[in-house]
Amino acid sequence: MTHRPDRRGFDSLEQELVERESQRLYRRRRLLQSPQQPALHCDGRELLGFCSNDYLGLANHPRVVESLQRAASRYGVGGGASHLVIGHSEPHHALEEALAAFTGRERVLLFSSGYMANTGVITALLDKRDAVFEDRLNHASLIDGGLLSGARFKRYLHNDVDSLRQRLNASSVQRKLVVTDGVFSMDGDLAPLPELAQLCQQQGAWLMVDDAHGFGVLGETGGGCAEYFGLGSDQLPVLVGTLGKGFGTAGAFVAGSATLIETLIQQARSYIYTTSMPPAVAAATLESLQLLKEEGWRRTHLAQLIARFRAGALALGLRLMDSTTPIQPILVGDAGQALALSQRLETAGVLVSAIRPPTVPRGTARLRVTLSASHSEQDVDRLLEALAKVTKEQGVGGE
Numbered sequence: 382m383t384h385r386p387d388r389r390g391f392d393s394l395e396q397e398l399v400e401r402e403s404q405r406l407y408r409r410r411r412l413l414q415s416p417q418q419p420a421l422h423c424d425g426r427e428l429l430g431f432c433s434n435d436y437l438g439l440a441n442h443p444r445v446v447e448s449l450q451r452a453a454s455r456y457g458v459g460g461g462a463s464h465l466v467i468g469h470s471e472p473h474h475a476l477e478e479a480l481a482a483f484t485g486r487e488r489v490l491l492f493s494s495g496y497m498a499n500t501g502v503i504t505a506l507l508d509k510r511d512a513v514f515e516d517r518l519n520h521a522s523l524i525d526g527g528l529l530s531g532a533r534f535k536r537y538l539h540n541d542v543d544s545l546r547q548r549l550n551a552s553s554v555q556r557k558l559v560v561t562d563g564v565f566s567m568d569g570d571l572a573p574l575p576e577l578a579q580l581c582q583q584q585g586a587w588l589m590v591d592d593a594h595g596f597g598v599l600g601e602t603g604g605g606c607a608e609y610f611g612l613g614s615d616q617l618p619v620l621v622g623t624l625g626k627g628f629g630t631a632g633a634f635v636a637g638s639a640t641l642i643e644t645l646i647q648q649a650r651s652y653i654y655t656t657s658m659p660p661a662v663a664a665a666t667l668e669s670l671q672l673l674k675e676e677g678w679r680r681t682h683l684a685q686l687i688a689r690f691r692a693g694a695l696a697l698g699l700r701l702m703d704s705t706t707p708i709q710p711i712l713v714g715d716a717g718q719a720l721a722l723s724q725r726l727e728t729a730g731v732l733v734s735a736i737r738p739p740t741v742p743r744g745t746a747r748l749r750v751t752l753s754a755s756h757s758e759q760d761v762d763r764l765l766e767a768l769a770k771v772t773k774e775q776g777v778g779g780e
């Protein structure tokens with residue numbers, strides 16, 4: 382990018398963009414011309430994709446697509462209004478009830494996105510008299526919710542229960558909310574939820590878990606980290622799940638007690654002041670939920686692919702992280718090197734995102750591989766072959 386004077390007075394912004402580019406931190410979008418994966422058509426090229434969060438391969442499942450089409454014919458495309466005006470339709474209601482039964486919670490409330498669910502919940506539950514305690518590596522939407530709420534904002538060391546305990550002990554406010562990702566989106570590791578839940582109960586704090594990357598994927602029936610760890614509503618009172626990942630659709634939900642849900646309906650600004658998700662998306666999600674229950678093979682197959690990838694990558698001497706989930710980052714360190722590796726992989730026909738600061742801490746840039754039940758073993762082998770080639774060319778790993 383070259384620096385051109387900007388007549389509208391955006392000169393200083395232009396300068397920032399140039400600096401971002403020179404630090405190799407410039408973000409660019411791609412143009413996808415096909416479904417998500419595994420084989421995709423992107424920017425005019427055929428590539429094998431390893432960067433979608435469609436972990437179960439449901440995003441373009443014929444039954445999910447058909448449900449969406451059928452509901453669009455009946456209810457139209459747009460939600461038309463917010464839930465509290467006239468935007469709450471039968472498919473929304475049916476999905477809330479089905480998700481409440483599936484998660485074993487009293488009630489569920491749908492949001493239009495995970496970002497909105499997270500900011501909505503935290504700001505509805507807390508104000509400046511309260512305190513929020515967040516894992517250092519929490520998703521941006523949780524951090525933003527904490528900051529927006531005006532509550533005292535404390536961050537504890539990643540997955541470090543002692544660090545959280547110290548901060549809780551040092552706080553004398555009445556309402557304390559502990560917030561964590563269930564599966565960390567850039568590392569793929571799990572939060573120590575049983576220990577966090579126990580600590581919260583001892584301290585009279587509420588625990589909120591954002592299970593965006595675990596819901597549908599973890600647990601015997603896809604109930605996410607709550608099911609994986611066997612945590613009910615008492616131990617995990619505020620459970621957030623998103624629908625754009627394992628469920629292959631869009632939107633999010635909060636599951637919990639009737640009191641929690643009523644409070645959100647009254648107070649969560651990102652619920653009250655926005656158009657409801659398209660009803661057809663809710664109908665499609667109901668079908669995804671059904672498939673999730675019927676087709677347990679998707680989770681089994683995914684687990685096999687994860688094991689195959691990890692064994693192959695470790696054999697190549699690559700630095701993996703402590704992850705048993707479909708998020709399998711390869712630690713590179715330098716942002717420029719991560720980007721160069723991602724570009725070389727693309728030349729070899731494989732699409733893997735480079736994740737750089739500020740999304741991850743400086744010095745920990747990485748390739749973020751995500752696996753899906755829609756991949757085959759051959760797809761994983763092709764990824765490993767491409768990784769072997771490009772890391773050798775660039776002198777990464779391989780010792």
Ligand code: PMP
Pocket residue numbers: 493494495496497499520522562566591593594623624625632633
């Ligand atoms: N939480 C986490 C952990 C996420 O990774 C994401 C999306 N990347 C979100 C929340 C936001 O969800 P949505 O895309 O539905 O806004």
